[in-house]
Amino acid sequence: MILSMTGFASIQRELPGGTLSIELRSVNHRFLDLTLxxxxxxxxxxxxMxxxxxxxxxxxxVECRVNWNARVGAEAALQLNTELLQQLLAAAAVAKKIAPQVSxxxxxxxxxxxxxLSAQVAAPESLGTACLEVLDEALLDFSAxxxxxxxxxxxxxxxRIAGMQIIVDDVTPLIPQLAAAYESRMKARFLDALSSNEDERVRQEIVIFAQKIDIDEELSRLNAHFSEIRRILEKGGSVGKRLDFLMQELNREANTLGSKSVSAETSRASIELKVLIEQMREQIQNIE
Structure with a gap:
């Protein structure tokens, strides 16, 4: 099961002495940051808790907010905050001296x-037990x-993985054709170089050709990463960091494919892959 780091749950329970409610909400974060x-x-x-x-x-x-609204009845005792009242009276006396015309x-x-003035209602003894029960219920809803x-x-x-697989599958059969076309251009350069006695340039061109035309390894690694991502998504759990690492690997292979590009097809494939990788990376930031 894949879990998002974005979630919400709100549970309310009526108790003999009042109403207990618990609200859970979360957004993505690198670690667990709980505010209670x-x-x-x-x-x-x-x-x-x-x-x-x-x-x-x-x-x-994660923010967990617990509210207890006591039910005020006839038996509730009124309590006077004498200290606060004295402060207000003292402040009123000072204000009267400053503005005697004010009532x-x-x-x-x-x-x-x-x-x-406040009404003091004793919380029921069962409030603590009820609070933990409601929290467990809220966590179930939150997980769902x-x-x-x-x-x-x-x-x-x-x-997105399916889209990238299509791109790689479309490019793979083109490799022999691309190699043949590039080889044809190399032969023309080779003959031209021979006529101008530029042996060293010919050797350099051959080395560059060998490096640029071989993209089979990049395509193989891309396919391996696709399979691993599918496996991780099916297995589930706390996989966000692992998926983020694989996005870096995919991006590296796509960049290499672009740098080795010998045709418009492989250049376009590299760009399209990087667009899809970036879309995936944004979503993975929200996976636990």
Whole structure:
């Protein structure tokens, strides 16, 4: 199974004391970079939650956000933040001296100030257990999301490999014809050189000819890389780095093919191969 580093999952569960929700999202990254955001009630669980997430992921920039919305009922106790209230009153007194014409703050306004008055609802004892259960459920959905994206990436890569295979298969039968045409040109140069007594230039031309005309090795290595990429995609797992390395190898062979080019056909094949390789490389950056 090929896994994308892009994924999303959101799970919500109703508990006796409120609503617990966990959201997971990720994008591509060279390593595993996990950001965990939890409410105060669940901070003690962060270590275990990190271990759970890390056991399911190898790479990616992952954000795990946990929300606990307590249900406020008649039994909820109101708590006054006296320290914050005193700070507000002191600030109001200073402001009054600076701008005496401005009306004073009313008690109702002070009590509505964020953090001055809050309803304290005790989290149920089962919240910790429920949180880990919901996280496991979210990780399952998250893995399914990444798998769906991975299937799309796999199909894209196999399509590009098929395109490159066609290019190589089209060029391979042309090698004898290209060699014959190049040899014919070499003979003409050879005869011309003999008539002008340029033996050294003839030898140099022969060496260059031998090097440039032999592209069979590059085509063989390209075919071997195609087979290896197909095998890796079928096997699945954390294969992103391995595929990225193979893209470098493919690009090297395509460049060599271009530098050895002795015809318009091989030049065009080299360019078309590099276009497809670049398209694959962009997609592989998102594979775990």
């Amino acid at each position: 955001r939890t409410p105060e009630e669940l901070r003690p669980l962060e270590g275990g 990190r271990e759970r997430v890390a056991s399911k992921l190898a790479r990616g920039k 004073e703050l009313q008690l109702g306004e002070l009590l509505r100030w964020p953090g001055v 999301s990444r798998s769906r994206e991975g299937d799309k990436l796999k199909a894209h890569l196999l399509e």
